[in-house]
Amino acid sequence: MRIKSFYREILLSLIAIALSGVGFANAETKVGFVYVGPIGDHGWTYRHDVGRLAVEKALGAKVKTTFVESVKEGPDSERVIRQLAATGHKVIFTTSFGFMNPTLKVAKKFPDVKFEHATGYKQSKNVATFSGRFYEGRYIAGVIAGKISKTNKIGYVASFPIPEVVRGINAFLLGARSVNPDMSINVVWVNTWYDPGKEGDAAKALIDQGADIITQHTDSPAPLQVAENRGVKGFGQASDMIKFAPKAQLSAIIDDWDSYYVERTKAAIDGSWNSQDVWLGLKEGMVKMAPYTNMPNDVVALAQKTEDAIRDGSLHPFSGPIKDQSGKIVVEAGKVADSGMLLGMNFYVEGVQGSLPK
Amino acid sequence: MDLLPVILTIITASTPLLLAATGELITEKSGVLNLGVEGMMLIGAIAAFATAVSTGSALLAILAGAFSGALVASIFAVLTLIFLANQVATGLALTIFGVGLSALIGSNFVGVALEPLPKLNVDGLSTIPILGKILFNHDVLVYLSFGMIFLVGWFLSKTRAGLILRAVGESHDSAHALGYSIITVRYLAVIFGGFMSGLGGSYLSLVYTPLWAENMTAGRGWIALALVVFGTWRAGRVAFGAYLFGTITILQLHVQGWGINIASQFMTMLPYIATIVVLVLISRDKGRIRMNAPQCIGKPFHPSK
Numbered sequence: 001m002r003i004k005s006f007y008r009e010i011l012l013s014l015i016a017i018a019l020s021g022v023g024f025a026n027a028e029t030k031v032g033f034v035y036v037g038p039i040g041d042h043g044w045t046y047r048h049d050v051g052r053l054a055v056e057k058a059l060g061a062k063v064k065t066t067f068v069e070s071v072k073e074g075p076d077s078e079r080v081i082r083q084l085a086a087t088g089h090k091v092i093f094t095t096s097f098g099f100m101n102p103t104l105k106v107a108k109k110f111p112d113v114k115f116e117h118a119t120g121y122k123q124s125k126n127v128a129t130f131s132g133r134f135y136e137g138r139y140i141a142g143v144i145a146g147k148i149s150k151t152n153k154i155g156y157v158a159s160f161p162i163p164e165v166v167r168g169i170n171a172f173l174l175g176a177r178s179v180n181p182d183m184s185i186n187v188v189w190v191n192t193w194y195d196p197g198k199e200g201d202a203a204k205a206l207i208d209q210g211a212d213i214i215t216q217h218t219d220s221p222a223p224l225q226v227a228e229n230r231g232v233k234g235f236g237q238a239s240d241m242i243k244f245a246p247k248a249q250l251s252a253i254i255d256d257w258d259s260y261y262v263e264r265t266k267a268a269i270d271g272s273w274n275s276q277d278v279w280l281g282l283k284e285g286m287v288k289m290a291p292y293t294n295m296p297n298d299v300v301a302l303a304q305k306t307e308d309a310i311r312d313g314s315l316h317p318f319s320g321p322i323k324d325q326s327g328k329i330v331v332e333a334g335k336v337a338d339s340g341m342l343l344g345m346n347f348y349v350e351g352v353q354g355s356l357p358k
Numbered sequence: 359m360d361l362l363p364v365i366l367t368i369i370t371a372s373t374p375l376l377l378a379a380t381g382e383l384i385t386e387k388s389g390v391l392n393l394g395v396e397g398m399m400l401i402g403a404i405a406a407f408a409t410a411v412s413t414g415s416a417l418l419a420i421l422a423g424a425f426s427g428a429l430v431a432s433i434f435a436v437l438t439l440i441f442l443a444n445q446v447a448t449g450l451a452l453t454i455f456g457v458g459l460s461a462l463i464g465s466n467f468v469g470v471a472l473e474p475l476p477k478l479n480v481d482g483l484s485t486i487p488i489l490g491k492i493l494f495n496h497d498v499l500v501y502l503s504f505g506m507i508f509l510v511g512w513f514l515s516k517t518r519a520g521l522i523l524r525a526v527g528e529s530h531d532s533a534h535a536l537g538y539s540i541i542t543v544r545y546l547a548v549i550f551g552g553f554m555s556g557l558g559g560s561y562l563s564l565v566y567t568p569l570w571a572e573n574m575t576a577g578r579g580w581i582a583l584a585l586v587v588f589g590t591w592r593a594g595r596v597a598f599g600a601y602l603f604g605t606i607t608i609l610q611l612h613v614q615g616w617g618i619n620i621a622s623q624f625m626t627m628l629p630y631i632a633t634i635v636v637l638v639l640i641s642r643d644k645g646r647i648r649m650n651a652p653q654c655i656g657k658p659f660h661p662s663k
Binding site for chain 2 (some may be wrong): 037038039040041042046069070155184187189191192193194196197198201202204205206207208209220221222243244283296354357
């Protein structure tokens with residue numbers, strides 16, 4: 001019984017703190033951010049935090065931002081999101097796929113709070129979703145890899161078999177095969193977004209099996225660093241990682257959330273916010289490419305040309321004909337994959353080795 | 359398929375586990391359960407990394423990592439041995455403290471790249487084909503991990519000091535009655551545990567992935583803790599466990615790369631499953647375990663009792 005009353009006291013004091021927080025929040029709008037990794041990952045979460053700082057810079061005293069980092073996907077995130085909503089945060093950005101259902105659940109209970117969920121596909125009256133068309137960058141990276149690789153093997157360190165990641169793998173290979181039809185991809189799933197040691201080990205395994213291009217869909221610079229030490233090439237993920245691999249980084253796909261975060265926070269403050277689903281790419285500047293380095297000039301020119309073509313819409317990475325692993329045509333010649341196929345992508349294109357985990 | 363690089367990768371993956379487990383083995387043998395391995399490793403990792411970046415000296419970096427691990431362990435020692443705080447709770451707190459403190463110190467080092475440690479080549483020996491590469495072409499810490507586990511095994515079973523340490527862990531009241539200072543022995547054992555955890559952390563941030571990333575141990579401290587139980591508190595088995603775990607961790611990545619059709623989620627589980635299976639096999643013989651497990655583990659000691 002003593003323990004119980006101890007918890008009750010803690011609970012009461014927490015509520016008191018929460019209430020006092022609401023009391024102070026009149027002058028400024030509180031904006032919350034929930035991150036899946038540490039802000040020091042120098043990848044995905046780091047870029048979201050750069051976006052948060054952009055909001056602070058653009059709106060100054062009008063906002064107060066809070067962030068919670070390294071939040072596990074699933075039930076634990078619901079607690080964190082609810083905590084932010086209950087302490088007077090008016091806009092809450094939840095920045096990982098696995099926060100989708102918890103975000104929706106909390107949103108139902110806090111109809112006045114605006115939620116922004118990254119990379120999800122479910123919206124509601126006060127939950128908007130947003131994501132970047134990173135596959136555009138992956139396609140360009142693939143084109144570069146197709147030109148640079150000597151072994152024709154790409155090593156891909158992947159996190160979880162969700163459509164977002166599968167789409168990246170396919171886009172990369174389609175890009176590579178557009179310049180070199182012999183290219184293939186070996187994928188190693190590490191089943192984590194963030195474990196530098198394991199990500200690095202996966203990269204080593206792939207290099208030992210003959211890959212001379214390493215790319216990744218996990219959040220730390222470790223795979224790229226392994227590429228640097230082993231003398232092969234690679235790509236940065238989410239942010240420019242050239243510092244970790246001055247000789248190995250060919251380019252990097254940079255996520256740029258800054259203007260989106262500023263815009264949506266402004267909209268929430270002036271009341272023009274509404275639920276939406278946006279998917280922005282190179283054209284809108286949510287996806288950017290780091291400088292093309294460590295490659296011959298003609299490859300730089302080709303990469304630039306591909307980037308320009310995607311930006312002005314004359315090239316779509318998922319243009320037919322596209323075959324899946326069994327050789328069946330899934331996108332016919334002259335057509336492009338529709339957004340349903342892109343968002344729910346659950347097959348490998350021809351040339352990816354192994355089978356997709358279910 | 360060339361096996362050599364695979365073996366080298368396995369050695370790098372197993373070394374941090376072995377280093378930390380060696381320290382925890384001594385700590386637990388003295389009757390103290392320190393669950394703060396993860397936190398001590400992280401503090402060691404950031405201290406080593408920060409020192410390496412600012413001084414450029416690998417030796418100083420390794421020392422800084424090890425001694426800062428020992429320093430944090432001494433906080434644990436004071437709290438549990440002198441103030442008789444609950445060891446489990448204090449250990450958990452130490453882990454949380456380590457995660458936070460290392461992130462705080464590390465915020466200035468995010469995005470800083472570091473050259474990996476130079477390898478300690480034994481002249482002549484490392485040119486022996488195959489064996490030379492496997493045995494004589496590593497960085498200092500790998501040799502240290504082998505040396506330390508051997509030394510610890512010898513210390514526990516063959517020396518008088520080792521016997522005293524084990525006596526303290528078996529029955530602190532009897533050891534106290536014999537005139538040994540329980541607190542001193544345990545204090546030293548805890549500090550040694552921190553020292554080795556710090557070394558394990560240094561290995562992560564200096565060699566394994568030469569960068570600082572928050573929470574970069576990613577659970578390796580907990581695995582080191584489990585390895586001590588897995589090895590039934592015996593040095594040789596702890597080393598075997600560390601290498602078994604490292605081997606399966608690396609092999610599962612290779613199996614995926616070969617395109618063998620096994621669910622990757624299952625492969626991720628495999629090192630843990632294998633560890634559990636071996637644990638079950640070993641523990642069939644209950645008497646053996648009871649013989650090796652320190653009886654006073656986790657129990658606070660006060661002379662007045």
